[in-house]
Amino acid sequence: MKYLIALCLAGAALLSACSNHKQPAPTQRDSLAGGDPAKNSFFPVADYLEAEILQVDSSLLAFKKFTIRDGHTDSSFIQIPEFNTLALEFVPRELADSSFEKNFTESAFQDKATRSIIFSYSPTTPNMELQRVDVVTVAGLRAQQVKSVYLEKSRIAGDSVILKKLFWKAKQSFEIATITRVKGKQTGEEQIRVIWAEEPEDQ
Secondary structure, eight states, rough: OOOOOHHHHHHHHHHHHHHHHOOOEEEEGGGGGSGGGGOOOOOOHHHHHHHHHHHHSSSOOOOEEEEETTTTTEEEEEEHHHHHHHGGSSSSSGGGGHHHHEEEEEEEEEEEEEEEEEEEEEESSOSSSEEEEEEEEEESSSSSEEEEEEEEEEEEEEEEEEEEEEEEEEEEEEEEEEEEHHHHHHEEEEEEEEEEOOOOTTT
């Protein structure tokens, strides 16, 4: 039931957001600028991702994990608890409805050639851990459908800066790249990829 509710919310918000971004040129919109709150609603990124996670972890699919470190790749099958731990990296607290719309601004771009729409979100202050969110949608049979979600997170740990780049490919896989820098120099990088569905050959 929670999955159905979340998916319906995500779908409704996507239809509403797309109807408000029909211009092919980039547009900037600050949700705090006033006006009709319904028209300023952001795409429900957290609801969408939580719905996908619930759908995947309630399935009988196998999860294959690839870890790349120092040029070496390890692969293994993982269980649902580890999948959930990794997947929940995509749902940070900053994506909670009130915090997201209060602390981020949105820009949108429609590409008529590919019939895709990109929603980009940036924090209003530079000291937030979540630094960027991109949602890419493509035309489906009846409405726009989410193709991918990209997030960037950055935090300071002692004299190190830890940057995380997270890419969610709808209904197929996700990737998490963790880059560590000490005093401006990159000292390590780890990439984790989890796949639960075969990707089409043309992608």
